Amino acid sequence: MAGYFGTEMQQRLQARAEVAAELIASTPGACQAGRTMGCDDPDKFGWDRIGEIIEQDGVCGFRLIDADNVEEIRSELSSRACRLDTWDVFLADRETALAASEKFAHLPLPAEYSLSPTPIDPESDHMRRLQAMMAGAGLVPFSGSMLTGAVGSATTVLIGDAEGNVAACAHGYMPHNAYSPYHGYAWGGLVAVAEPHRGKGLGKVINALMINRVFRHLKASHIYELVSASNVASRRMVEACGLRLEPTLTCGIATPNKSGRFTK
Structure with missing residues (x-):
């Protein structure tokens, strides 16, 4: 497993999440947060373990946490001089998401664009160009191994331009x-x-294509996407694909108080 990308810290966290893949798969409360170690049930995962992760890595992901428990989590993190940055959860089941997204997934692309194959080599130049494009758009990319599906069930969708550059991805x-x-x-x-x-309109199309693949290739029952409260364009995009705000759930990343927001 390889294909780490980004700052020294980002690459170290990617490597940690990959090395711990078996632990994550076998531990109640753990989940694969991609860029970091993560959990979807802090009580089952254990605060001692979460504390160790934050102390070692400076960051820990929280996925699909009951919104009623957020203040308790913030209080626990505050005692460790950490904070929780959160994102809203947009969620849909298979039937709803496919019904809404397929009309965009089947739209013909403008003449200068076409679907590109997903890189299969996590350390290839193609993968590096994809990760660089994500970084240029303000995202913290996953490792090449995550993006190729070498770490677990995954799908990456690319649209390329006439010169072979990555124009859009999901x-x-x-x-x-x-x-x-x-x-x-x-x-x-x-x-x-x-x-x-x-x-x-490439964002809506690439998002719809990704949604189509997670249901048809990965056999998911639901899909969720995370959007910051201020990102109006992304909220409209995911809503057009059938996802709706789920106020009972939230996702976040814990970091020391002195750190900046880990990703947008």
Whole structure:
């Protein structure tokens, strides 16, 4: 497993999450957060373990947490001089998401664009260009191994331009283990459109294509995407694909108070 990308810290966290893949799959309360170690049930995973992760890594992901428990989590983190940055959860079941997204997934692309094959080598130049495009769009990319599906069930969708550049991308994978009530839920994200190609509807198309694949290839029962409260364009995009705000759930990343927001 390889293909780490980004800052020294980002690459170290990617490596940690990959090395711990078997632990994550076999530990109640753990989940694969992609860029970091993560959990979907802090009580089952254990605060001692969460504390160790934050102390070692400076970050820990929280996925699909009951919104009623957020203040308790914030209080626990505050005692460790940490905070929780959160994202809203947009969620849909298979039938709803496919019905809404397929009309966009089947739209013909403008003449200068076409679907590109997903890189199969996590350390290839193709993969590096994909990760660089994500980073240029303000995202913290996953490792090449995550993006190729070498770490677990995953799909990465690319649209290329006439010169072979990555114009748009999206990724979906299955983060939750067999102990989780969200075992069948796919995470969708890393939706990015390179600056020269924006304003052409590619974001909605690539998101719809990713949604189609997580249900048809990964056999997910649901999909969720995470959007910050201020990101109006992304909220409209995921809503057009059938996802709706789920106020009973939230996702977040714990970091020391002195750190900046880990990703947008």
